[in-house]
Amino acid sequence: MDLNQLYTELILEHSQSGHNKKHLEDANCIERGHNPSCGDDITLELVCTDDGKIKDASFTGVGCAISQASTSIMIDLIKGKTKEEAEKLADIFLSMIKKEITDDEELEVLEDAIVFKNISNMPARVKCAVLSWHTLKESIKKKDSR
Amino acid sequence: MDLNQLYTELILEHSQSGHNKKHLEDANCIERGHNPSCGDDITLELVCTDDGKIKDASFTGVGCAISQASTSIMIDLIKGKTKEEAEKLADIFLSMIKKEITDDEELEVLEDAIVFKNISNMPARVKCAVLSWHTLKESIKKKDSR
Amino acid sequence: MISFDVERIREDFPTLNEKVNGRTLVYLDNAATTHKPKYVLDAIKDYYERFNANPNRGAHYLGVSATELYEGARERVRQFINARSTREIIFTRNATEALNLIAYSYGLKYIDEGDEIVVLISEHHSNIVPWQKIVQTKKAKLKYIYLNEDFRLDMEEVSIKITDKTKIVSLAQMSNVLGTIYPVKKIAEYAHSKGAIVIVDGAQSVPHMKVDVLDLDADFLVFSGHKMLGPMGIGVLYGKEEFLEKMPPFLMGGDMIEYVEEQSTTFAELPRKFEAGTPNVEGAVGLKAAIDYIEKIGFENIQRQEEELTAYALERLKEMPYVKIYGPLDMEDRGAVISFSLEGCHPHDVATIVDTYGVALRAGHHCAQPLMKYLKAPATSRVSFYFYNTKEEVDIFIDSLSKVRKWLGYGS
Amino acid sequence: MISFDVERIREDFPTLNEKVNGRTLVYLDNAATTHKPKYVLDAIKDYYERFNANPNRGAHYLGVSATELYEGARERVRQFINARSTREIIFTRNATEALNLIAYSYGLKYIDEGDEIVVLISEHHSNIVPWQKIVQTKKAKLKYIYLNEDFRLDMEEVSIKITDKTKIVSLAQMSNVLGTIYPVKKIAEYAHSKGAIVIVDGAQSVPHMKVDVLDLDADFLVFSGHKMLGPMGIGVLYGKEEFLEKMPPFLMGGDMIEYVEEQSTTFAELPRKFEAGTPNVEGAVGLKAAIDYIEKIGFENIQRQEEELTAYALERLKEMPYVKIYGPLDMEDRGAVISFSLEGCHPHDVATIVDTYGVALRAGHHCAQPLMKYLKAPATSRVSFYFYNTKEEVDIFIDSLSKVRKWLGYGS
Ligand SMILES: Cc1ncc(COP(=O)(O)O)c(C=O)c1O
Ligand SMILES: Cc1ncc(COP(=O)(O)O)c(C=O)c1O
Secondary structure, three states: OOHHHHOOHHHHHHHHHOOOEOOOOOOOEEEEEEEOOOOEEEEEEEEEOOOOEEEEEEEEEEOOHHHHHHHHHHHHHHOOOEHHHHHHHHHHHHHHHOOOOOOHHHHHHHHHHHHHHHHHHOHHHHHHHHHHHHHHHHHHHHHHHO | OOHHHHOOHHHHHHHHHOOOEOOOOOOOEEEEEEEOOOOEEEEEEEEEOOOOEEEEEEEEEEOOHHHHHHHHHHHHHHOOOEHHHHHHHHHHHHHHHOOOOOOHHHHHHHHHHHHHHHHHHOHHHHHHHHHHHHHHHHHHHHHHHO | OOOOOHHHHHHOOHHHHOEEOOEEOEEOEOOOOOOOOHHHHHHHHHHHHHHOOOOOOOOOHHHHHHHHHHHHHHHHHHHHHOOOOHHHEEEEOOHHHHHHHHHHHHHHHHOOOOOEEEEEOOOOHHHOHHHHHHHHHHOOEEEEEOOOOOOOOOHHHHHHHOOOOEEEEEEEOEOOOOOEEOOHHHHHHHHHHOOOEEEEEOOOOOOOOOOOHHHHOOOEEEEEHHHHOOOOOOEEEEEOHHHHHHOOOOOOOOOOEEEEOOOOEEEOOOOHHHOOOOOOHHHHHHHHHHHHHHHHHOHHHHHHHHHHHHHHHHHHHHOOOOEEEEOOOOOOOEOOEEEEEEOOEOHHHHHHHHHOOOEEOEEEOOOOHHHHHHHOOOOEEEEEOOOOOOHHHHHHHHHHHHHHHHHOOOOO | OOOOOHHHHHOOOHHHHOEEOOEEOEEOEOOOOOOOOHHHHHHHHHHHHHHOOOOOOOOOHHHHHHHHHHHHHHHHHHHHHOOOOHHHEEEEOOHHHHHHHHHHHHHHHHOOOOOEEEEEOOOOHHHOHHHHHHHHHHOOEEEEEOOOOOOOOOHHHHHHHOOOOEEEEEEEOEOOOOOEEOOHHHHHHHHHHOOOEEEEEOOOOOOOOOOOHHHHOOOEEEEEHHHHOOOOOOEEEEEOHHHHHHOOOOOOOOOOEEEEOOOOEEEOOOOHHHOOOOOOHHHHHHHHHHHHHHHHHOHHHHHHHHHHHHHHHHHHHHOOOOEEEEOOOOOOOEOOEEEEEEOOEOHHHHHHHHHOOOEEOEEEOOOOHHHHHHHOOOOEEEEEOOOOOOHHHHHHHHHHHHHHHHHOOOOO
16 A cells, blocks of 8 residues: 555644644543553543434544544544444445455445545554444443433 | 304304393392383392402393393402402493493403493493493492492 | 365375375375465465565565465365355464454353363363363353264254253364264254353364355354464464444454553454554464365365275274274264274374384374373374375375284284 | 674575565564574474484383484483573573573462562563563562663662662663663672572573573573564573572473372472473474574674664664654664654554564553553554674664655645
8 A cells, every 4th residue: 555545634634733632621431442552542531412313523632644534534534423333434434444344335325534544555554444333332321321 | 244243153152142131049239220211121139248248140131132241241340359459340341331441451350341342332322231230330339338 | 066086186295295204205294384375385385475564563575475365274164164244363373372362252151160171082282271261260150062982973962961040052063083073063053052152173184074164054154274284383263243232352462452551452443453563464374275275176076085094994993803993983974084093002103103214103191181081092093185195105105004913013 | 603694604594585575574573573594493393303202201212213303302401501401491482481480480389468569660561561460469569670772781779679678689781672682780780789689581681692591690681582583472581590499389280290190299300390281392492593693603603693783773764853762772781673763653553654664663551551551652663673684684774764744635
């Protein structure tokens, strides 16, 4: 894989701008996710409404450009969606990484997150890209069972 | 090494005749020696006099032809000798096996036991040949410290 | 399955063409360790020349390659024994270490005072001594299932020894001394009905027959790479995920951790929880190649060849009046291992004498002293075949054996 | 000592000529594992093709050969580290297993409530996690010696942490993260004066400098073959005979026994008491070949080359304003390992980017999380040299590193 495809402008922007990297005062659903082997460690904060919408989202934590960007792009995508929609998107993202879905049309719903499509060719970095999406799923699952 | 040099008439005679394989009523110095890895297990019985002579000797136990013959030949050799003499002979025998003494003249005192000279070329069988001699040394050492 | 041509197969094994004491080697010590086909040696060489790295922790090309090869080998082993998940496949040093891992981790945690551990009297020391330690530490009891006159096992004896107190039943699927293949599936079913777990020592079975952990319903299975064409220094522990999950780690250090603080540590997920330190990638790659080779030959062919050789050797041995065989005399449920003794001849002398004819067989207690005592044999000689052995080799062996008694001074 | 020609030496290492991402590999991850010279690979192949057997128990030609090779390797290791006797040389799987052996066998027997075990804050997990288990089991205490600003060690801190309560001091002779070489001999002297024993983790030192156990007065020394040109799956535990003698066995099974009864066992003499199961003869043979090769090159040459590379790399790194180095900045008592970070760049991204230039370095916690926390660095990048690396490789590494920040969107 070419570095140009990995460290794209979009990814660098998200990993450095930090516009989603902050605490939310009214977060009611907080979930930590980590990759012990590489030290990525993020905490996802969601503000969920009673009717199942994700009103706001943010994250804090440390990690590589890939994990930071993937988290930030995900947050942009899920804000305003329902929890079901967000979960669905996470599933599609994970399927894309596993190359179970390859059709670009099907992936269109991921919007900017489609930029991670080729990460599956870099086994050492896959974990970085999927961390936030797994954390999101975990978070929704726990919230629902509460 | 040629089998002819290993299973000589002398060795076969000693391993089968069993003329030294028995219990001694008046044994006053009994020592067990064993090679756990091949199952050789002998008990050496000595009748030592107060003035330090080995008046009689015998052995019991199981083992291969080499260990049985080596024991029997040793017994023939040490009977009637003093303990010091016997210990000296054991040292010479062990030095012969380790190839530290190679001069036939020096080895002459071992009499028939010189037949084991070439066993050092058969690493797997060295242990069988030296078992009784180590047992003898052990036995004399313990007797002396009593 | 390819057609089976033993002469062609032997060309794959450089060692089989070695000269020993001026004679061509006749290697009949396969239960101790097998030789390695070029395919396995090439896989090892290729690994070191092109992909060598410390896996798991590398973001660089070689690190990723080594990780993929290592995990690929794990998946290959999973398929081979039909485990559900690679989380259930732990690489160890050998079968012995795998049994120790179970004893230290499962045994020390789950065995309590008064509990019973049951093994067969024919077990290898590796499946006895670790349990002695556990029962001594825990004031538990180690019980032995004895054998029938025909060196086989009676389900009645099994049902006497395995009781409600039994927590672990640990047994070799095939005895490395007698050649007996035990009815593991039936025993497992009975043991499970009593609430015991079942550990299968597959050191002698996995190389020679299809072993399916789901079919056997084994809770654990252990085996060694070096007895199945693989390199030394690699072995496998299979364990059902539900057990491995709740067992504490055994060896501790790099790779098996999640977070290490100064005073405490959380542990990695399966299977890494049980793999401390730099993994033996070479060993895993070599074992994978060995499995490839074995499956290319096919267990059907392997078993047919081994059965032919064993039946023939038994027949020839039975013709010799001074030979006593320790093990089943017919071919039912028996593998390619034959232990025997020659009247008046110590096994050690037998080994030395046939060795001068190029024949490699083993003499001694075969790491099964309790069995030897039970059989009242201080030691035996043993031949053990693999699929690369031939009928001609059996003939050379029998020929050399027929000369032993003369060398040792007997009339015939 | 032969004259040192690095280009000729590199021809001995097939992997060093591999292409990675279209570029020639620049392998700077030698602290994780080293590559293997043909001489070692040939020794392994030769062993399998001509001498392969299960040692210790064989009366046949191959069994004797394998035993001689295995014991010959032990004697070679004894010379190499200047131990008194081969009884003091135990072959293990790797350094990690050796440390676990000491912890389980010595630690569980001799550590009591209130006793203290002292390690350095820079230890590898393998020298931390086993001790956590011992102190938790025994209600003892694990204490850490911290480092100075310059990543070196102060004897005052040593004398504060090692007290009359200290029973074990266990430390790496060289840190795999910082590159610091610690004054083991002085520490051992102090520890002994307090009645503690000293365990030296030589995983990073033994491959790179002459380690003499008598001179250091180490009670135990552990190291891994794969970090010193040898194969994976073999390591060494050295222990003073007086300690090994009184320690209980660790792994149990074949080869480490004397007599096995149904309910009890007596154990073999040293060193076999600690070697259970089929030994890894291949590993021992490969390690012996690696030692031969290292001594042919000569530690004087090895250290001169490594020092040159390390000094040069430090100089080049210091020129980069956004680079922070974790470890001594001068060459006094330091080995060929350099950890660093790039401002604003995560080490994982650094590794990925330089990898595309063919440069293999390591990113992460290097199995030393307590140190990382102490340094307040979640992760670092690390380069580590061996004698086969060149100045040109350092240049390629620095070049690739200088491009990292641009790739990650920084101005320079
Ligand atoms: C200082 C130190 N100790 C111990 C180890 C563990 O070595 P191994 O993984 O070969 O057991 C390493 C290597 O990773 C090391 O660098
Ligand atoms: C039945 C059985 N179990 C266990 C073992 C131990 O295998 P390893 O020495 O490879 O650990 C052996 C082989 O010696 C064996 O035959």
